[in-house]
Amino acid sequence: MKLPAPPTEKSFASPLHHPRVATVIGRWLGTAVAVCFLTGLYSHFLQDTPSWLPIPSRPANLYRVTQGLHVLSGIVAVPLLLAKLWTVYPKLFAKFDPKAIRPALERLSILVLVSSMALELFIGFVNTLQWYPWPFPFRQTHYALAWLIVGALLVHLAVKLPLIGANWRRTPESAPESLPAETTGLTRRGLFRTVAGAATLVGITSVGQSAPAFGPVAVLAPRKPNVGPQGLPVNRTAEAAGVTGIDANWRFTIMGPRQLSYTLEELRALPQSRSDLPIACVEGWSQGARWEGIRMRDLLAAAGAAPNSRVRVVSMEKGGFYATSELPEEFAADPLTLLALRLNGAELALDHGFPARIIAPNRPGVLQTKWVHSLEVMT
Numbered sequence: 001m002k003l004p005a006p007p008t009e010k011s012f013a014s015p016l017h018h019p020r021v022a023t024v025i026g027r028w029l030g031t032a033v034a035v036c037f038l039t040g041l042y043s044h045f046l047q048d049t050p051s052w053l054p055i056p057s058r059p060a061n062l063y064r065v066t067q068g069l070h071v072l073s074g075i076v077a078v079p080l081l082l083a084k085l086w087t088v089y090p091k092l093f094a095k096f097d098p099k100a101i102r103p104a105l106e107r108l109s110i111l112v113l114v115s116s117m118a119l120e121l122f123i124g125f126v127n128t129l130q131w132y133p134w135p136f137p138f139r140q141t142h143y144a145l146a147w148l149i150v151g152a153l154l155v156h157l158a159v160k161l162p163l164i165g166a167n168w169r170r171t172p173e174s175a176p177e178s179l180p181a182e183t184t185g186l187t188r189r190g191l192f193r194t195v196a197g198a199a200t201l202v203g204i205t206s207v208g209q210s211a212p213a214f215g216p217v218a219v220l221a222p223r224k225p226n227v228g229p230q231g232l233p234v235n236r237t238a239e240a241a242g243v244t245g246i247d248a249n250w251r252f253t254i255m256g257p258r259q260l261s262y263t264l265e266e267l268r269a270l271p272q273s274r275s276d277l278p279i280a281c282v283e284g285w286s287q288g289a290r291w292e293g294i295r296m297r298d299l300l301a302a303a304g305a306a307p308n309s310r311v312r313v314v315s316m317e318k319g320g321f322y323a324t325s326e327l328p329e330e331f332a333a334d335p336l337t338l339l340a341l342r343l344n345g346a347e348l349a350l351d352h353g354f355p356a357r358i359i360a361p362n363r364p365g366v367l368q369t370k371w372v373h374s375l376e377v378m379t
């Protein structure tokens with residue numbers, strides 16, 4: 001019996017596989033990847049600040065916007081990546097000479113690009129579901145993969161530059177819109193609308209986790225930002241963190257030029273300030289809230305430290321990544337930064353960090369340490 005001949009690139013005659021289509025969808029995907037990469041870098045540097053990079057504490061809502069965009073662009077990139085792969089998959093059947101170096105390197109770079117991007121989008125999405133089913137540290141892996149993607153993408157763009165240039169603008173040969181919708185029954189315009197529509201739909205139904213106006217249609221958003229005690233979600237409960245509350249011996253301490261110790265009653269008796277600031281979680285959800293407590297700079301002044309001191313914040317939580325955090329100079333000095341005792345008009349719920357937590361402007365939620373019991377002045 002004779003087997004039918006295997007398909008070749010020419011077997012896929014639909015104009016939907018034309019380089020012009022790959023160029024158009026590639027531009028959309030490239031835009032999503034660029035937004036995702038830059039906002040991701042920003043988030044990474046806020047959490048792991050190199051000493052040469054001073055990050056300002058304002059605008060107060062900046063991180064809420066950048067991280068909302070990060071998760072949004074990552075989600076939107078999924079249908080765009082699938083569409084891009086579908087457009088170019090006939091290339092898999094192109095004749096391939098295993099001895100020729102250049103095409104082999106080209107294919108290798110595409111293999112690295114596609115697999116690292118698929119993995120990056122997958123672990124990022126799984127992270128928004130608060131699910132960490134792998135043994136490696138998420139943030140470092142996500143960051144390393146991002147650079148791998150950027151490198152492979154630059155190689156890919158350089159290799160394809162002539163083809164991209166030839167198809168950047170619509171020309172009679174590149175966009176023969178009059179061609180019948182041959183094999184697929186879909187015109188190019190139809191394909192573009194379908195892909196743009198799918199990307200918009202997943203975007204609109206998930207962005208509500210950080211943009212309240214889209215809350216009612218946020219069916220894809222894993223978190224509803226207004227659901228939780230005191231109108232604010234909880235990422236890690238006190239129980240999960242092994243924190244049970246306080247007893248009469250509890251003291252809040254500051255280790256600075258002067259060592260201070262306060263009971264909760266004494267903290268409540270200090271001058272209180274109010275800050276309207278969001279919790280903006282790296283996982284994409286964010287929610288604004290009203291916080292009341294003592295300004296960090298006032299606490300530092302009481303301890304005899306400069307208002308722009310670096311401060312180590314220590315939680316009652318034992319161990320784990322979030323048990324301590326560091327306030328860089330600008331964040332400690334910002335008048336909006338509080339040791340918060342109250343949230344939305346009531347004493348902090350235990351799950352929100354009772355008796356005291358940090359709230360500061362323009363910061364990832366992971367650094368808004370809960371159940372704080374001491375501050376250490378570092379400079």
Ligand SMILES: Nc1nc2c(c(=O)[nH]1)N[C@H]1C(S)=C(S)[C@@H](COP(=O)(O)O)O[C@H]1N2
Nearest residue numbers: 233234235236281315322352365368369370
């Ligand atoms: N000690 C401690 N603080 C913590 C956490 C934690 O696990 N332990 N989680 C952080 C994260 S990831 C977020 S998003 C915010 C959420 O604050 P909320 O639970 O009050 O909304 O708290 C932060 N503070």
Ligand SMILES: [Mo]
Nearest residue numbers: 281282365366
């Ligand atoms: Mo978070």
